[in-house]
Amino acid sequence: MAEAPGPTAQRGMSVEELLALPVAFSLDVSNRALAVGRTKGFDLARRGEYPVPLIKIGNTYRVSRASLLDLLGVADNSEAAAVAPAAASSEQTTQPA
Template sequence: MSTIRAVEGEGVPRGMTHGELLALPVSFSLEAANRALGLGRTTGFALAKRGAYPVRVLRLGRQYRVTRYDLLRYLGLDANGRPEGGGGASEAA
């Protein structure tokens, strides 16, 4: 007899790679944002409904949307995926 496992997201990779984050469209579903932040579906939607989601959530009719800009800023990245305020030798003086 096999064991049935009913764990949300079991076997599904959590989070997103750097490349996946940069490939996101300008705005995307709350489900994609949940994946990027490592949040489960139920937790993510509950946070959005209470106004406690970690990034700004746009409500368009019955849809929740998140912008790439807000997600990258929350993760400490600029629009090009580089750490914000990181400076570095490649910046023009």
Template structure:
């Protein structure tokens, strides 16, 4: 089964916290691998306890992936 990642726009539109499944997709980690890493304490970003399992902060995902929102007044690469 192939893992499909997220576009930059999808990453920027994430809520403040996301479930582990969404973080797995953003990091292009398969479901089984993601849950295994979380269980072993080896997930690539910090995990937070949620009501139904782990959640991941958007901040940590963005930081790990090296993505940032365009600065105010900065032209997007599509407009150039």
């Protein structure tokens, strides 16, 4: 009888984990979010067939959070939340005395 996979074998990411990602991150992190194995992910990247645009820096691949969230259909409300307070403060009205 096979044992259940341990916590290190977790595939995919929750929405909370996705939204907590930095602006750009490694291909390994993206592979985990997409539930793609490491070998398959790097093979797709090498062939130019990775499902999101990649940023190549030297021998390293990076993935932007915006591209990954867009592919997965997850709304990134952190940008809207950062803009909303600024917009609200500029829309203050003065009341006549």
